[in-house]
Amino acid sequence: MEKKIFERPYIKKIRAGMPSKFGKPVKIDPLPFIDDLPVEELIKQYGSPLFVISEKTIRETFRKAKMAFETRYPRVQFAWSYKTNYLDAVCRIFHQEDAWAEVVSGFEYEKAEKNGVAGNKIIFNGPDKSLSDLKKASENDSLIHIDHFDELYDLIEVAKKMDHKPRVAIRVNMDTGVYPIWDRFGFNYENGDAWDAINRIVRSEKLELSGLHCHIGTYMLSTEAYRRAASKLGELAVRAFHRHNTLIKYIDIGGGFATQNTLKGAYYQGYDTAPSFDEYAESITSALLDVNFPDNKLPLLILETGRALIDDAGFLLGTVLANKRLSGGNRATILDVGVNNLFTSFWYDHEVNPVKDTSDHFEESTFFGPLCMNIDVIRDAISFPLLRKGDQFVIKRIGAYNMTQWMQFITYRPNVVLIDINGSTHVIRKMEDLNAVTAGESVPDHLQKI
Amino acid sequence: MKLKKSIAISESGFVFDPMSGESFSVNEIGMEILELMKQDQPVDAISEYFVKTYDVEASDFEKYFYDFIGMLRQYQLIEDNEPA
């Protein structure tokens, strides 16, 4: 006789009236396949936890974003924001789709070069560029986005020894109606610093002011903020032309589009609140089309979209290690995925799906990672079908910022597998081992013997 | 350990404790355990029944069973205070 399927016995107090912090349980669908490949097989072959990236989703998402802008504005260029996910294979997919590279450090710059990106298609952002970084970027004709006056003077010094003028933009911060203002980066629009920087660049005669840049924040839910940002950069461009006869060739609106992940503490789910690419594009392009650019020449519109292009393509697969009850009776579920691998669990209530079909019974639990520390919480109040040791799960929408901000802590970082558009799998970053982790260490002579 | 005598169990998976006025929902497995406990079946017999009927190892069952008893104790649905 076939035996019946066993589910963990479970009892829950019924509370009338009071809504709990766990929210209303909604049916959670299992997620047994990623791009038609069984999750169970992926884990069997590559281990648990496991990062999986769908090339198909990357390309489809990118094309959707590009379409949203190109149908509204004639000259559009995306630059892949390396910090969001700089695994070489991932960057190269974006470069194959014609994205330039947007980097914020010497390390990221080297990575873009190694990926074969031409110097004049590398945008160099950020407050931390060394003199040698500036020199290299100038020689390669990269677009250098100046963050502060100290950097501006460094670059003028570098440029004095060059036979061509480095191409630069200034990063502008501004009031877009979303607070707090990200005024730590770049030059402020309202207090006149941005205009001052433009004047000093032009007067130096050593730099070519090619563009204007902003990055107004990340996970921006307001499309109106983008409209204001685009208008203000447009206004600066027009003013630069009238005062200095300087033609601004591009306007770079940065990144910051929200994804469908739900921010911690948000009342509504991310998929109800995140604007679409079309909505962002409509605000930005209509604001630019409203500007009276000199000679009616529209500048190139550059976008440095990061998370919104890669989040959906990334999955983190894992396994339940244990179930516990805490002293107060609350359920705790220990996963093999911790905050070392899922940095973004500090920002988001990530959506978790079981791999197999479950019963309709839900249990209120906290999902802990395996690290020996209190902050290792993946979801602190989740209503979830009953899980048992060994059950597998999939965390969705984790492609952005995790494979760069992850920590090697206590254990090795896992394999990262790419599913290509034909459904074949490729390890694009192999699981660390002792050699990989200790490669940079050395032991002084007096400590050789213990 | 014994279930409190006054506890009412409905077939649809609801448990009512008239002493406290609290009600609870249980899943099917929990329900079966409660019924066997109501009949004063010893732990060994309960375990034997589940291992025979369900796809579960005795050691696994024991783990989940005592976890469940822990929840019952938490909700004060159990009469004695002896440790599980």
Ligand SMILES: Cc1ncc(COP(=O)(O)O)c(C=O)c1O
């Ligand atoms: C200058 C710059 N551009 C682009 C991005 C990408 O932003 P997002 O991932 O929010 O789209 C960032 C991220 O912080 C950034 O600092």
